[in-house]
Amino acid sequence: MNVARHEVMSGSDLLLKAEGIQKSYGGVLALHDGRIELCAGTVHALCGGNGAGKSTFLNILMGLEAPDSGRIWLNGSETRFASPASALAAGIAIITQELSPVPDMTVAENIFLGRESRRAGWFVNQTVMRRKAAELLERLNFAVDPRVKMRRLSLGQIQLVEIAKAIDQRSSVLIMDEPTSAIGDKETAVLFDAIRQLKSAGVGIIYVSHRLSELFSIADEYTVFRDGGFVRTGLMKDIDRDELIRLIVGGSLIDQQCAATEPEKATLLEVQGYSRAGEFEDINLSLKSGEIVGLYGLMGAGRSEFASSLYGISRRNRGRLVMDGAEVEINSPGDALKFRIAMITEDRKASGLFLSQSVRKNISLTSLSSLSRRSFINERKEKAVVQRMIERFHIKVRTRDQPVRQLSGGNQQKVLFARSLTTSPRILICDEPTRGIDEGAKREIHAFLAEFAAQGNAVLMISSEVQEILASCNRVVVFRHGRQVAESPVTRITPERLLHWAS
Amino acid sequence: MRLEELATTRSPKPAVTSSLLTRRQILKAGLAVTGLGFVSGCRNQSGKSVHRIAVPLQGMTAEFMQLWVRGAQAHPAIKNGLATFTVFDGRMDALTQANQFDTIITRRYDAIIFIPVDVQAGVGPATQAKAAGIPVIGSNTLLADRSLYVSYIGSESVISGEYVAHGVIDRLGGKGNVVVLEGLIGQSAQVERRQGINKVLARSPNIKVLETKSANWSRAEAQSLMENWLTSHGNTINGVISHNDEMALGAIEAMKARGIDFATHPVGGIDGLTDALEAVKRGEMSTTLQDANAQAQGSIDLALKVLIGPSYKPMSDIWNQYPGQLSWDDGKKTEYLVPWTPVTGENVDRLLAIRRAG
Amino acid sequence: MMSTPTKQMGRAGARSRTLGSLGQLFARYGIVIALGLIVLALSVLSDNFLTSGNLTNVLRQVSINGILAVGMTFVILTGGIDLSIGSVLALTGMVGASLVAGSKPHSPILAILAALAVGVVAGACSGIFIAWVRLPAFVVTLGMLSAVRGLTLIYSQGMPISNLSSGFKFLGQGTFLGIPVSVVLFGATALAAWVVLAYTVYGRRVYAVGGNMRSAHTCGINVRGIIFSVYALMGLLSALAGVTLTARTTAALPQAGVAYELDAIAAVVIGGTSLTGGIGGIPLTVVGVLIIGLLNNGLDLLGISSYYQQVIKGLMIVAAVLIDKARHADAA
Incomplete structure (x- = not known):
């Protein structure tokens, strides 16, 4: 039966095929049945929650890791890649979640890194490289100047450069792992145009994204993994959103779109005239008890910068902050925590977590002073608090002392929520709280935010996803070019209006 | 470096x-x-x-x-x-x-x-x-x-090596076990002092060299080294020949801690540092002054x-x-x-x- | 049909789990095992090794590097480095000695306090430049290495100071309950440092700053204060090592402590503390210190040339980093 199936599937336009891929780490099985069949000229969505084994599977396809067992065919012949370089040489390119540009090189240099145009065999020919890069970017309709240093680009632009690089390598298979997680809607549209171009050129694309709506607009086929194994594959047009979610989460989570409770009246925090040169100007907004306020805008609109200065990470140039009717000074995160404001930053790995340290130490860090006597930590008390948080957020860990590095993205994000809750905040600022995490964890976090607000607290949530804002916020404030351009209850707006304001 | x-x-x-x-x-x-x-x-x-x-x-x-x-x-x-x-x-x-x-x-x-x-x-x-x-x-x-x-x-450096070796060996009556503390290997002072010492040792058939090792001219290093030698050879070490005074002074500290009598266990150094002169005055060592x-x-x-x-x-x-x-x-x-x-x-x-x- | 592969997989999983945990055990305690092997080998090869006299010697010989390595553990845990400790050790030893030398010595307590104060000031200077001016620790302490050595020579006029009062020499030569005072100092320092790092809020913050500086800032930690404090502490411990060394050699020498920073860093690295910060601790640093000390002692006892000693120490450092790397690969 297996043999017959194989013969059928190794048809003319089958580009890449993998089956029975298995991999375990330190005795823990991460993937027990990885499969995919990718045809030329299609976009194939690879779906699954965190811990479903997608990343492991992609790492094996790319030659980053060796599978314990399983077989891979490329263009009909069986292969196994010993390194990313050999996968790249065979025509498989990847655009990962973790972008790794060389910040002090120009865009052109990054695109041609390792494949530089040479002059006399030894010297890099900058002129040719710059011209080729400019042509490439123009063809793809990416608004990036090839002469600027990578350091100057926004996250979204860096993403576009990475994509341009992969495209220029003339790969027949392109793997995109969360390509839109860091970019705004406008840039997403540019990206999708590029993907359609690639499709028509016969490239096969494996597309991984937690944004389901994207999948329905760009993908042709889907493959779902769950708990380290293959679940189902099929055509995108034969499945609807609810069915796909059911496959991903395994039906364990019932649809619980959590409409936040109606806000009460008491104002917890009032921002007056906040400004920071070159980033945002004259921001006025208030957070009321029981409210979730969404902060929407395109990349570079100054949302994250505003939130950072509100929390004291960066200084403001002007502006006042009033809490409970009295003016307060917040000049450092320590001050913010004192006034019971907590924040979950945009990039959990760079500015949130301590990856090599345990879940316990990550969760308890901000509340140590209340867990200690004469600066000695009361470990019994600490463990109790941590345990309560692990249970409260359903964080999946082997032990409390497991390093955070080993957790999936969703669970890492939950660790941050757990930490912020240990200081009993009244105001929670979260910047893209559900970026790059699976559907299940996303729902749990939304449910938590609703509950948190319902207890009389307030949430300021930055998100690039229109759906997320509309589904979970009471009110939305829109930023454009560092200015506050609109404010409205979500009940009165449509996604189109929101986009219109933002761009 | x-x-x-x-x-x-x-x-x-x-x-x-x-x-x-x-x-x-x-x-x-x-x-x-x-x-x-x-x-x-x-x-x-x-x-x-x-x-x-x-x-x-x-x-x-x-x-x-x-x-x-x-x-x-x-x-x-x-x-x-x-x-x-x-x-x-x-x-x-x-x-x-x-x-x-x-x-x-x-x-x-x-x-x-x-x-x-x-x-x-x-x-x-x-x-x-x-x-x-x-x-x-x-x-x-x-x-x-x-x-x-x-x-x-x-x-002449070679001569100083001869002096220090003579100083120790003569006190031992030409018979006994000695250890040699050497300077930083490869420096001319070390090379030449070793030459002088070896010249005298070659003429002293009843002197047995138990150990020869560099303590890099350093008092602290020589002190540790001597402690370790005293552990491995116990009381069989009769004399110490050192390429310089610093190391001799280090050896003396180690020997003092063991209560060794310097009258019967001579220590010799080279250079005539102030500390060494004072040690000579206390009868703990001999040295030659450059x-x-x-x-x-x-x-x-x-x-x-x-x-x-x-x-x-x-x-x-x-x-x-x-x-x-x-x-x-x-x-x-x-x-x-x-x-x-x-x-x-x-x-x-x-x-x-x-x-x-x- | 279905049950067979599942069972096989289960068995394979169990086996690789055992192997994995063995590997983890080795990665975690490899250096302790290495220490055990060294002790075993030396006791077989040398009759004199396992004597109380010799073991006391070893402890006394490692106490200086031990005190320095404890301080260096704090510095490296924050992701920093301090190259100036050998110079600070020389300066503070000289300051202490100058107060207890000659015919009218001051009280040894005063001398020690003065030396410790000088050490803290020297460390604080580095700390200010690293934490607030935000210069790289490597560069700042490289500068301090030279400047403080110069101050030592100015202060001493290039001459050693000897004839120290017996009260002061007690630090390096005396015993407390039969244990050499220098060993007691090392033990007390290591114990206190271990408690601070493992069980206090300050300790957690040191790890946090080294683990991820930006995250630590986000968590409301006074990152600069922590960084400043570890260099001041390093200065204090360099001074403690300085007065102990001076008392042990019964003289303060202007060239004392040259290249001591390298042995201290080596001990910390052999003990598995990551040079990028955030990972490591005092107990394994102590193991690292003991390994270096035992190698020196054992090879002296066996009459093996010091040339080999240096080669072996070098290999140990590289091996320690390899183990560290393996551990992280396993964790990822």
Whole structure:
């Protein structure tokens, strides 16, 4: 039966095929049945929650890791890649979640890194490289100047450069792992145009994204993994959103779109005239008890910068902050925590977590002073608090002392929520709280935010996803070019209006 | 290369000027290290021309070099302003010293008194100086190529090795077990002192060498090493032969902790450091003194002889200090050897008095 | 049909789990095992090794490097480095010695306090430049290495200071309950440091700053204050090592402590503390210190040339980093 199936599937336009891929780490099985069949000229969505084994599977396809067992065919012949370089040489390119540009090189240099145009065999020919890069970017309709240093680009632009690089390598298979997680809607549209171009050129694309709506607009086929194994594959047009979610989460989570409770009246925090040169100007907004306020805008609109200065990470140039009717000074995160404001930053790995340290130490860090006597930590008390948080957020860990590095993205994000809750905040600022995490964890976090607000607290949530804002916020404030351009209850707006304001 | 040496950037600046030295002792070493020194003017108060002598030496961290500089400062010609000298601190690094030679040549010093960090590596810079027409006088450490010198004054290292070995072996009556503490392997002092020691050992069939190891000239290292040897050989070690006083003093600390009697267990060192002289006085060791004062003052006389000509008469009284062993001979010889002074119970008080007076 | 592969997989999983945990055990305690092997080998090869006298010697010989390595552990845990400790050790030893030398010595307590104060000031200077001016620790302490050595030479005029009062020498030569005072100092320092790092809020913050500086800032930690404090502490411990060394050799030497920073860093690295910060601790640093000390002692006892000693130490450092790397690969 297996043999017959194989013969059928190794048809003319089958580009890449993998089956029975298995991999375990330190005795823990991460993937027990990885499969995919990718045809030329299609976009194939690879779906699954965190811990479903997608990343492991992609790492094996790319030659980053060796599978314990399983077989891979490329263009009909069986292969196994010993390194990313050999996968790249065979025509498989990847655009990962973790972008790794060389910040002090120009865009052109990054695109041609390792494949530089040479002059006399030894010297890099900058002129040719710059011209080729400019042509490439123009063809793809990416608004990036090839002469600027990578350091100057926004996250979204860096993403576009990475994509341009992969495209220029003339790969027949392109793997995109969360390509839109860091970019705004406008840039997403540019990206999708590029993907359609690639499709028509016969490239096969494996597309991984937690944004389901994207999948329905760009993908042709889907493959779902769950708990380290293959679940189902099929055509995108034969499945609807609810069915796909059911496959991903395994039906364990019932649809619980959590409409936040109606806000009460008491104002917890009032921002007056906040400004920071070159980033945002004259921001006025208030957070009321029981409210979730969404902060929407395109990349570079100054949302994250505003939130950072509100929390004291960066200084403001002007502006006042009033809490409970009295003016307060917040000049450092320590001050913010004192006034019971907590924040979950945009990039959990760079500015949130301590990856090599345990879940316990990550969760308890901000509340140590209340867990200690004469600066000695009361470990019994600490463990109790941590345990309560692990249970409260359903964080999946082997032990409390497991390093955070080993957790999936969703669970890492939950660790941050757990930490912020240990200081009993009244105001929670979260910047893209559900970026790059699976559907299940996303729902749990939304449910938590609703509950948190319902207890009389307030949430300021930055998100690039229109759906997320509309589904979970009471009110939305829109930023454009560092200015506050609109404010409205979500009940009165449509996604189109929101986009219109933002761009 | 050690970080220490990396850190002190190889600035070829002059380190100390004698005029400063005589006034403010405290400033002396400070300037030596920070390299802030400057050269005083080329004429003294009476308007006569002043002879400028550059002294590139091994490193100001060594006590012997301090004593050398102190001796040079006390030279009558320096005191009365006939000549000035500028110390270039080689920081025990041959490259630093080579760079300092560039400065010396550019600034056209009248003469160079050279104490090379390394006997081989010093040849290049000295050749350059000679080619530039600056006379080079050697002191303390002999260069591999003697033809570069106008003249040299120093003490023979090999002989000091013989002295220290004799000192210990004679006390043992030519019979017993000894350990040897060696200097930093590869340095000329270590190589030559070893030669001298081995010469004596070859003539002493009843002396058994239990251990030979380097403690890198360091008191702390020698102390640990001796503790370990005392553990592995117990009371069978009868004597200690050390390439320098620092290491001998370290060994003495280790032996004291074991309650070893120095009357029956001789320890010998080389150099005649102040601490060692005091240890000799306490009957803990023997040492041979290398006369830094004679080497320094003698080299200045030799330099002035070259600069002023046959009419110059030596101003230092060191030439009368070793009758029959060291004499001026009109400054015509190319090599002057300052005898070593074995330090004994009889002369130690006198030597200490001289040291303290300096 | 279905059950067979599942069972096989289960068995394979169990086996690789055992192997994995063995590997983890080795990665975690490899250096302790290495220490055990060294002790075993030396006791077989040398009759004198396992004597109380010799073991006391070893402890006394490692106490200076031990005190320095404890301080260096704090510095490296924050992701920093301090190259100036050998110079600070020399300066503080010299300051202490100058107060207890000669015919009218001051009280040894005063001398020690003065030395410790000088050490803290030196460390604080580095700390200010690293934490607030934000210069790289490597560069700042490289500068301090040179400047402080210079100050030592200015202060001492390049001459050693000896004839120290017996009260002061007690630090290096005396015993407390039969244990050499220098060993007691090392033990007390290591114990206190271990408690601070493992059980106090300050300790957690040190790890946090080294683990991820930006995250630590986000968590409201006074990152600069923590960084400043570890260099001041390093200065204090360098001074403690300085006075102990001076008392042990009964003289303060201007060239004391040259290249001591390298042995301290080596001990910390052999003990598995990551040079990028955030991972490591005092107990394994102590193991690292002991390994270096035992190698020196054992090879002396066996009459093996010191040349081999240096080669072996070098290999140990590289091996320690390899183990560290393996551990992280396993964790990822």
